[in-house]
Amino acid sequence: AQSVTQLDSQVPVFEEAPVELRCNYSSSVSVYLFWYVQYPNQGLQLLLKYLSGSTLVKGINGFEAEFNKSQTSFHLRKPSVHISDTAEYFCAVSHKAAGNKLTFGGGTRVLVKP
Amino acid sequence: GAVVSQHPSRVICKSGTSVKIECRSLDFQATTMFWYRQFPKQSLMLMATSNEGSKATYEQGVEKDKFLINHASLTLSTLTVTSAHPEDSSFYICSASPTANYGYTFGSGTRLTVV
Numbered sequence: 001a002q003s004v005t006q007l008d009s010q011v012p013v014f015e016e017a018p019v020e021l022r023c024n025y026s027s028s029v030s031v032y033l034f035w036y037v038q039y040p041n042q043g044l045q046l047l048l049k050y051l052s053g054s055t056l057v058k059g060i061n062g063f064e065a066e067f068n069k070s071q072t073s074f075h076l077r078k079p080s081v082h083i084s085d086t087a088e089y090f091c092a093v094s095h096k097a098a099g100n101k102l103t104f105g106g107g108t109r110v111l112v113k114p
Numbered sequence: 115g116a117v118v119s120q121h122p123s124r125v126i127c128k129s130g131t132s133v134k135i136e137c138r139s140l141d142f143q144a145t146t147m148f149w150y151r152q153f154p155k156q157s158l159m160l161m162a163t164s165n166e167g168s169k170a171t172y173e174q175g176v177e178k179d180k181f182l183i184n185h186a187s188l189t190l191s192t193l194t195v196t197s198a199h200p201e202d203s204s205f206y207i208c209s210a211s212p213t214a215n216y217g218y219t220f221g222s223g224t225r226l227t228v229v
Contacts, residue, residue: 034217043207043220090157102218104157
């Protein structure tokens, strides 16, 4: 079975400051890793994904994430946040053996303050 | 590419009635679609996997008779909440992907309120 833990339920951050959202997963097989963002009353939008290859993945809106196999982590970072980055962020994993179903972490709410 | 459309975005229904939610893949074919439920300030909970041309696969604890799923074509899956009750009020979201490693695209969600 696979599971995802997002260590921080809420992260307050000032505008133009950097932010890091932590994600750890557990799985006995190789997985695909994803980060999604959800704005209020909307669906999820894919920020970035790790399938294989380079461990540093760049996504949309200036976000990037680094896959660390030894630490089973996939932390999301942005060097300078905007007010518009206020949203809920979800880390997710999937793999073939589980029918490619996504397993989500509990989410991290980012609140950007002016 | 890989656009998923979900309708309606909001619906209010009376207790005891049924509500149908549609999920369409607009620019790709999806043999598999997923239905999630999300409670306020919580993560997404997978309800079922919708399989084109065959029965849906439900997650443990999800009542298949209450949440009817029909995946009649490669671009359309529907979720019908039957005999809805206030506790069924929630945010329902569908997702699909052209391929397993593409990254799932999500619909915009449906806010169901049962009164």
